[in-house]
Amino acid sequence: MSSFRVAVVGATGAVGREMLKTLAERNFPVSEVAAVASARSAGGQVSFGEDRVLTVKNLEKFDFTGWDIALFSIGEAVSAEHAPRAAAAGCVVIDNSSQFRMDPDVPLVVPEVNPGAIAQFHKRNIIANPNCSTIQMVVALKPLHDQFGIKRVVVSTYQSVSGAGKEGMDELLANTKVHYVNDKNPPQIFQKDIAFNVIPQIGSFLDDGATKEEWKMVVETKKILDPKIAVIATCVRVPVFIGHAEAVHVEFHNPVTAAEARAALRHAPGVVVQDQRLDGGYITPAEAQGEDAVYVSRIRKDPSVEHGLAFWCVSDNLRKGAALNAVQIAEHLVAQNLLVAQAA
Numbered sequence: 001m002s003s004f005r006v007a008v009v010g011a012t013g014a015v016g017r018e019m020l021k022t023l024a025e026r027n028f029p030v031s032e033v034a035a036v037a038s039a040r041s042a043g044g045q046v047s048f049g050e051d052r053v054l055t056v057k058n059l060e061k062f063d064f065t066g067w068d069i070a071l072f073s074i075g076e077a078v079s080a081e082h083a084p085r086a087a088a089a090g091c092v093v094i095d096n097s098s099q100f101r102m103d104p105d106v107p108l109v110v111p112e113v114n115p116g117a118i119a120q121f122h123k124r125n126i127i128a129n130p131n132c133s134t135i136q137m138v139v140a141l142k143p144l145h146d147q148f149g150i151k152r153v154v155v156s157t158y159q160s161v162s163g164a165g166k167e168g169m170d171e172l173l174a175n176t177k178v179h180y181v182n183d184k185n186p187p188q189i190f191q192k193d194i195a196f197n198v199i200p201q202i203g204s205f206l207d208d209g210a211t212k213e214e215w216k217m218v219v220e221t222k223k224i225l226d227p228k229i230a231v232i233a234t235c236v237r238v239p240v241f242i243g244h245a246e247a248v249h250v251e252f253h254n255p256v257t258a259a260e261a262r263a264a265l266r267h268a269p270g271v272v273v274q275d276q277r278l279d280g281g282y283i284t285p286a287e288a289q290g291e292d293a294v295y296v297s298r299i300r301k302d303p304s305v306e307h308g309l310a311f312w313c314v315s316d317n318l319r320k321g322a323a324l325n326a327v328q329i330a331e332h333l334v335a336q337n338l339l340v341a342q343a344a
């Protein structure tokens with residue numbers, strides 16, 4: 001079997017570290033792995049798997065020539081500059097930022113939902129990983145859409161602080177500590193104190209009153225699943241370290257019962273249904289941490305609309321919401337021989 005030279009760009013970050021872990025855990029066929037980050041952490045070390053240690057390289061000086069795949073997780077502005085540079089050197093970029101997601105020449109991929117889109121990467125040599133909240137929702141919506149036809153989705157998210165990277169996690173920890181000594185930390189990463197609080201803003205505000213994160217869930221769901229589906233999202237930051245939750249309300253074209261929806265979800269790739277109608281018979285973010293699945297619970301009829309369904313959906317935002325999804329895309333590139341094709 002062929003093996004590949006893989007660069008993890010943003011290797012010192014919350015997602016980058018999870019990418020290294022995921023590559024090792026899934027035995028992705030690597031001949032060499034590079035850990036790349038900013039000049040700030042160049043020369044430092046990160047773990048790769050159980051027993052390997054990589055020395056961090058400076059992105060500014062990193063030459064992508066001869067590297068097969070680059071998994072980027074460094075934010076929009078830096079991706080905008082360096083992902084095209086890597087792509088031009090012949091390296092296939094899988095980018096976690098929102099920079100290229102809505103580019104018509106860049107496929108936006110969740111392997112359980114639209115794996116066929118991967119082959120369209122040639123135009124820019126870049127594949128985009130969707131937003132973490134979008135990924136887990138579309139994994140759960142896909143089998144329901146295939147069977148019952150989705151008309152409209154109303155979603156409220158409960159998003160963990162790791163969605164804002166390592167600094168988001170540091171701020172929750174620091175702010176929680178100062179509450180215990182009756183003090184306060186002025187918020188820096190979040191708009192208000194995140195400790196013992198919830199914040200109905202993720203990303204900046206747009207002209208229509210939605211936030212950027214809410215807009216992403218709308219446009220990305222349409223691009224990945226079906227442009228005809230109407231979506232409205234309210235995205236909320238909660239004081240949880242890892243794991244996003246979503247309350248999803250779906251209106252279908254066709255009749256659907258909770259039992260039929262449960263059966264469709266049970267057979268869907270990437271989904272685990274944990275739905276007992278008793279105390280604790282559902283999954284919470286703390287239980288999803290470190291797991292690969294998208295968990296669906298609380299499946300029930302929504303009698304407020306015709307053909308309505310409500311459910312609760314939870315996943316680890318650093319894994320399926322970012323690192324795992326990117327590695328799965330890389331696995332598809334290998335399985336479909338697309339890397340060989342692009343080198344030829």
Ligand SMILES: NC(=O)c1ccc[n+]([C@@H]2O[C@H](COP(=O)([O-])OP(=O)(O)OC[C@H]3O[C@@H](n4cnc5c(N)ncnc54)[C@H](OP(=O)(O)O)[C@@H]3O)[C@@H](O)[C@H]2O)c1
Pocket residue numbers: 009010011012013014015016036037038039040041042059060072073074075076078096097098130131132162163164165166167317318321322
């Ligand atoms: N966290 C999530 O749940 C999630 C989910 C989906 C997508 N994403 C996206 O993934 C990206 C990274 O997120 P994260 O949560 O991992 O953030 P993070 O923990 O803040 O890590 C950021 C990474 O980017 C590197 N970086 C920053 N500026 C750089 C520069 N100028 N040159 C080279 N490297 C630079 C950092 O390196 P240094 O350590 O050297 O500063 C670090 O490795 C973002 O675009 C984010 O939107 C995140």
